Amino acid sequence: MNRLQETTMITGEEIYRDLLKKITELEYMPGDALSENELCAAYKCSRHMVRDAFSRLKEKGLLEVYPHRGSYVSLIDLKQIEDILFLREAVETAAVSAIIRETDPGDLPELLAGAIEEQKTASAGAEADLPAYFRADDRFHGILLEKAGRASLYRLLEDEYIHLRRWRNLEIRTTRRIPALIQEHEAIRDAVLHRDAAEASVLLHRHFDTLKFAASVDEGRDNSYFYKNQTEGERK
Amino acid sequence: MNRLQETTMITGEEIYRDLLKKITELEYMPGDALSENELCAAYKCSRHMVRDAFSRLKEKGLLEVYPHRGSYVSLIDLKQIEDILFLREAVETAAVSAIIRETDPGDLPELLAGAIEEQKTASAGAEADLPAYFRADDRFHGILLEKAGRASLYRLLEDEYIHLRRWRNLEIRTTRRIPALIQEHEAIRDAVLHRDAAEASVLLHRHFDTLKFAASVDEGRDNSYFYKNQTEGERK
DNA sequence: ATGTATATACTTGTCGACAAGTATACAAGA
DNA sequence: TCTTGTATACTTGTCGACAAGTATATACAT
Numbered sequence: 001m002n003r004l005q006e007t008t009m010i011t012g013e014e015i016y017r018d019l020l021k022k023i024t025e026l027e028y029m030p031g032d033a034l035s036e037n038e039l040c041a042a043y044k045c046s047r048h049m050v051r052d053a054f055s056r057l058k059e060k061g062l063l064e065v066y067p068h069r070g071s072y073v074s075l076i077d078l079k080q081i082e083d084i085l086f087l088r089e090a091v092e093t094a095a096v097s098a099i100i101r102e103t104d105p106g107d108l109p110e111l112l113a114g115a116i117e118e119q120k121t122a123s124a125g126a127e128a129d130l131p132a133y134f135r136a137d138d139r140f141h142g143i144l145l146e147k148a149g150r151a152s153l154y155r156l157l158e159d160e161y162i163h164l165r166r167w168r169n170l171e172i173r174t175t176r177r178i179p180a181l182i183q184e185h186e187a188i189r190d191a192v193l194h195r196d197a198a199e200a201s202v203l204l205h206r207h208f209d210t211l212k213f214a215a216s217v218d219e220g221r222d223n224s225y226f227y228k229n230q231t232e233g234e235r236k
Numbered sequence: 237m238n239r240l241q242e243t244t245m246i247t248g249e250e251i252y253r254d255l256l257k258k259i260t261e262l263e264y265m266p267g268d269a270l271s272e273n274e275l276c277a278a279y280k281c282s283r284h285m286v287r288d289a290f291s292r293l294k295e296k297g298l299l300e301v302y303p304h305r306g307s308y309v310s311l312i313d314l315k316q317i318e319d320i321l322f323l324r325e326a327v328e329t330a331a332v333s334a335i336i337r338e339t340d341p342g343d344l345p346e347l348l349a350g351a352i353e354e355q356k357t358a359s360a361g362a363e364a365d366l367p368a369y370f371r372a373d374d375r376f377h378g379i380l381l382e383k384a385g386r387a388s389l390y391r392l393l394e395d396e397y398i399h400l401r402r403w404r405n406l407e408i409r410t411t412r413r414i415p416a417l418i419q420e421h422e423a424i425r426d427a428v429l430h431r432d433a434a435e436a437s438v439l440l441h442r443h444f445d446t447l448k449f450a451a452s453v454d455e456g457r458d459n460s461y462f463y464k465n466q467t468e469g470e471r472k
Numbered sequence: 473a474t475g476t477a478t479a480t481a482c483t484t485g486t487c488g489a490c491a492a493g494t495a496t497a498c499a500a501g502a
Numbered sequence: 503t504c505t506t507g508t509a510t511a512c513t514t515g516t517c518g519a520c521a522a523g524t525a526t527a528t529a530c531a532t
Contacts, residue, residue, distance in 0.1 A: 012485085036514070046487045048284070051514085055288050056295050068493040068514050083389035087327060094326035153319035156396065248515085272484070282517045287484085304484050304523040 015043055016053040023062050023073055024166050030075045030225040034063065060159060062166075075227045081167045082212070084160050089208045091157070092141060095148035096192055096200045105193060108147050112189045115140040119182050128175040134168065140185055144192075170225060171215035184210060251279055252289040259298050259309055260402050266311045266461040270299065296395060298402075311463045317403045318448070320396050325444045327393070328377060331384035332428055332436045341429065344383050348425045351376040355418050364411040370404065376421055380428075406461060407451035420446060 019039075022028050036054065040047045054071055057063035061080075065071045099108070115136055122132035145154040184207040191200035255275075258264050272290065276283045290307055293299035297316075301307045335344070351372055358368035381390040420443040427436035 035512095037512090047514095048486070052288060052291050054514095056292060059292050059295065065514075066494095068512095069495080070513055079388060080392065083386060083392055086330065086386060087389060087393075090326040090330035091323060093330065094322065150319060150322060152315060153323060156316065156319055157323075159395070160392065271482095273482090283484095284516065290484095301484075302524095304482095305525080306483060 012045075012049040012052050015039075015045065015049050016056055018043075019053050019057060020060075020062070020162070023057070024162055024169070026166065026169050028073050030073050030166075030170070032073045034071050034073060036071070060162070062162070076163075076167050076170065076225055077227050079227075080163060084164050085208050085212060087157070087160065088141070088164070089204055091150075091153070092144050093201050093204050095144045095150055096188075096204065097197050098148040098150075099144065099192060100195045100197045100200070106147070108143070109189075109193055111143045111147075112140065112185075112192075115143060116182060116185050116189065119178075119185065123175045123178040123182070128178075130172070130175065133175070133178060134165070137181070137185075168215060171221065177210075177214040180210060181207070181214065248281075248285040248288050251275075251281065251285050252292055255289050255293060256296075256298070256398070259293070260398055260405070262402065262405050264309050266309050266402075266406070268309045270307050270309060272307070296398070298398070312399075312403050312406065312461055313463045315463075316399060320400050321444050321448060323393070323396065324377070324400070325440055327386075327389070328380050329437050329440050331380045331386055332424075332440065333433050334384040334386075335380065335428060336431045336433045336436070342383070344379070345425075345429055347379045347383075348376065348421075348428075351379060352418060352421050352425065355414075355421065359411045359414040359418070364414075366408070366411065369411070369414060370401070373417070373421075404451060407457065413446075413450040416446060417443070417450065 019028075019034075028034065034054070036047050036050045040050045043049065054063055054065060058065050058071075061077075062074050063071055064074050118136035118139070119133055122129045122136055142151075142154050145151060184203065188200060188203045188207060191203055255264075255270075264270065270290075272283050272286045276286045279285065290299055290301060294301050294307075297313075298310050299307055300310050354372035354375070355369055358365045358372055378387075378390050381387060420439065424436060424439045424443060427439055
């Protein structure tokens with residue numbers, strides 16, 4: 001806990017959004033202590049606003065509150081990340097299957113092409129823009145759900161995907177492995193456009209494996225950001 | 237808002253759990269007004285406890301808070317229910333696929349048989365016990381995820397499944413259509429044990445369709461419990 | 473009878489103060 | 503030096519009071 005520069009934060013909702021964003025984007029790192037007092041001083045508001053935000057962040061699994069001891073940004077639970085990747089693979093495989101089964105392509109080719117193009121420009125060159133790439137990546141996968149008529153499901157799963165984003169921000173810091181991911185996007189797109197559900201399923205499975213790999217090996221990582229025990233849930 | 241009989245509720249967590257349970261189990265119906273004042277009088281606690289619980293329930297989509305006007309139990313969003321059923325189908329199809337692909341049966345036959353047996357006893361006879369059947373149904377589907385090594389994912393999706401449960405409690409009030417569901421469970425079990433992923437996928441798809449049907453046609457329902465507009469999210 | 477302005481009884485939003493539990497610094501004794 | 507007990511400075515948990523917005527009932531003028 002340190003620097004804060006906010007001037008006139010008002011509603012409790014804004015405080016919650018701000019904390020959520022700062023945790024997701026690693027301005028507050030996993031394990032960091034968050035002080036209610038410091039925060040309500042920074043936001044120039046009562047402790048209740050911060051407490052309410054804390055309560056919600058705790059509910060989402062982003063904050064651990066130890067009564068009378070302190071509150072800390074949750075460490076990243078790799079088992080949970082794996083679960084959510086499994087979830088995404090399952091949902092997007094089903095979405096692709098639905099797209100192929102039920103609808104005609106429509107503007108799907110253009111949409112996917114646009115997202116892929118955006119990924120390329122964001123990751124190309126020395127001045128690569130990772131946040132932009134991530135957004136384009138999210139867009140690509142979002143298009144698949146949207147075209148399967150499940151745009152609202154994508155929004156519903158936002159809470160889970162927050163964990164994915166935080167993990168991604170922590171582990172993927174270089175564009176070196178991104179070209180491979182983009183190639184896989186293109187292969188998935190081709191399989192979808194050729195209406196080959198089985199192939200798309202295999203490619204999606206491989207894609208999520210690659211994603212997991214890309215995020216886990218790039219650099220000797222600081223293990224203090226992760227829970228060690230496989231069995232998530234119980235931290236003392 | 238009416239009758240309350242609680243005597244010595246203490247922690248805010250308990251209040252939250254209690255409200256969550258009462259909303260899920262329809263003690264508070266969709267659309268019911270919940271008064272902070274009445275509740276904190278009933279729980280004999282400060283309004284902050286109730287407010288904090290409200291904040292979390294709102295975050296989960298179970299409560300709508302209109303500033304300075306009142307708070308109301310969320311209506312059921314059928315589009316959202318459809319989304320979550322789609323989600324469950326996707327996840328369980330993937331789980332079954334993983335079970336067939338990776339592991340040997342182990343005690344899976346006995347577990348599934350036990351859950352199915354429990355469903356039969358719970359739904360048989362005139363004194364059918366619907367809550368017991370629902371628990372056994374949950375158990376059946378939970379076993380699939382557990383045996384795919386995704387028990388923690390099942391827990392993670394609990395927040396979404398709450399909506400499913402509330403909807404189920406509202407719409408399924410008779411055991412008439414349950415035998416068909418149990419038969420489908422048996423068919424799914426057989427497909428899994430015969431390691432036929434394609435068949436299991438088809439059966440799961442059909443099963444969730446049946447579930448949707450079973451819940452939607454049984455009786456002329458009171459539409460005041462549902463959001464009308466397809467586009468969820470924006471209620472004035 | 474009807475439309476309008478005002479008073480009033482609600483609702484949720486925010487705040488400050490105090491209670492209670494925990495960990496640490498520090499002094500006193502062995 | 504080491505152990506131990508106490509004071510203290512934190513932390514989160516809970517409460518009562520007030521501010522502010524909304525809807526309704528009521529009195530008044532037309």
